[in-house]
Amino acid sequence: MSSPFVTALEIGTTAIKVLMADVREDGSFVAAGLGECESRGVRKGEIVDVELALEAVRRAMESAETAAKKSIGESVYLVSSGGRAESLLHVGGIPVLNEYDEPGGEISHGDIEHALDIARKIPLPDDRIRLHTLQQTFEVDGRGGIVNPERMLAKELCVGILLIHGQRGVVQNLKKLLENVPVVCADAAFGGLCSALAVLSPEHKRAGVVVIDLGGGTTDYIVYSAGFVKLAGSLAVGGDHITSDICSGLNLTRRQAESLKKESGSAIINRLQNDQNISIPAEGGFSGRVVRAATLHTIINVRMEEIFKLIAEKIEAEGLSGMLNAGVILTGGGSAMEGIVDLAQQVFNAPCQIGRVQDCAGFSSRQEGSRFAAVVGCVHYAVSQMKPDPPIRAAWRKWLSKLWGGGDHE
């Protein structure tokens, strides 16, 4: 094949998205085929009805194939947002020996591999599965922040590994679903990481930033500081919760609540609109109604504030709250909500913006790009896996591939 192409698939709670991308030599790519389809049988990023979900995935793939005018082929990269992902930092250290096996010597390539191996050995409970193992900076004799310690003189070498893990059952069910489509799942990536890859520039990562992907069933977040991922996770709370809050708070049907949320929802309570009323048209046998904007906005505000506060709490617990100089970047469907940027600014006390995808051509509008951030990021991820890697990363990748059972996407 002259220019390789990658297919990324996201099985979300509200929508299933497929992106077929032609990868250029410099690592950037063009979106050749986009497919989107309303998701069914998925709740909180988990599959609750296999048949319905399977049908929706097939439909989304078909529409992408039609747009790209070619077949998806055998393998896809999967974005997994569900599974209550969490991150865990583990540090492994080894003593560095010289050629006479005495302490103190030059750090060799083997030493680095050895330290990484030790750091990676994190026992996980049976119900958890590794999604990513991300290397942190090295620490040489207590001096941190070293990116490549090779050929340095030292007595001790330590390295941290940040492990992102999800629920085994959820991820395996997603993979099983793909087998039934049938396609091979080349690799699965955490949704939060994918979104970050799509919207962050290296400057963002160095300055420190938190990316929050406001999905339908889950909210994924990932924190970068000094260029490395420091924290990641997923909350099984999302836009669906807002809709159901509105349902119960205003006594509406799900459909009415969903369209009310999209059209008139706001994450902040605007005093000017306090006395404004919103009329809901009659539909399907349900009579029309008038509700107060203040009520609707309060319901949304309370929920969104809670989600942001939960994330802020976790960031605070890791001692990272003072390091987010680039602030907060929002992606996902929830970022289209009015006032969401202001609310995030309030809660995190940091600048906030809506993420824009980078290094990807072929979208008809910027909004469309943002909506597809996770799949775009997944292609970025896939591309980074395909590149002839520097030796350390190649080793990782091989190991990663082993983990996922199918590493044959060269």
Added chain:
Amino acid sequence: MSDLQKKILVLGLGGTGCNTLARIAPRAPEGMEFSIMDCDIQTLEACPLEKRIVIGKALTEGMSTGGDLEVGRRCAENSAGQIETLLNGVDLLMVVAGLGGGFGAGASPVAARIARSLGATTLFFAVLPFPFEGAVMQSKAQSALHRLRAYADAVVQMPNALIQPDGDALLEESLELSSRTLAAGMIGLWRMLAYTGIYNLDFASLHTMLHYCDAFCRFACSTATGEDRAQTLIDSLRNHPLVQGASLFEKAPGIIIGITGGDDLKLSEVQQIVEALTPKDDKCWIKLGISTDPAFAGRISAIVLAAEAWKEPLIDDGRGGLRPLSGGEKQGELPGMLKPVSRAFGGAERTIWKGEDLDVPAYIRRKIKLPR
């Protein structure tokens, strides 16, 4: 008072509030704190209470608001700092205000908002004007009531016309009666909260009640002596001018009954009173407070606080009103609403974070009252 004890403050706002408190204060038991606030220096000077606060001096130069609600509001907003200082550390704020005037109607919502932001529970006794005072006055009072409702935890409406003695009473007499009714209620409530009873009515239960009663409640209080005192008490409570008939007790979705008696208080009397005053269906949230005091020998006194449904013209879905509470649980408010939530997320596992079920709407868990 020890630090553990909750701080209760009675605040009089505006002319009506000042005058009423001046009448109540002499009857009050020791330890009850009063404070009055107005922009009219004359009114304040006429009041014998010590803790007086003049606000809005820059705006009215010590004169009254002239019945202008907007002036009252601006006075309070300008002196928000003063009000904050006064309310700091207060747990329960009882406010008496006349909603027909300028200051009472204008400053009440502001005071309620500040109290809420400082974490105090607010209970308003809103004195409504006589019908003969004109439609303008009435509508002003109604609109003030409406805004007050958004901020106050509970509002007890006290229409002046209802608390009048029969026949051709003197003006002084009728004012005295309405103050007495109010005084009896406030003091009774204060006593319940301040002293530990056999059946303790504590601050938290009152808070629960005020929280769920959707802003409006009614109260009645009475004292009876003699042979058949329990029955006499029941009858007088039912005929209490503010209750407007016994049907309120039968329909009340939430009710607090505080009974004080002497050492001769009998269980059968308590049972008789409670059974007579509470609705027959099992859905009513009932909280009892019983205390004995040697000073009440031969007497029996009761205060009843009953929740009332609020009829909002906009929302007729029954949610605007008060829902029967199935016990004191925090989520009992919406018994029928909890099931659809679990269904709404299919078979997916519930999201539990630090013991909280995040699938339950956030506003319910945070106990936030939705503006309606």
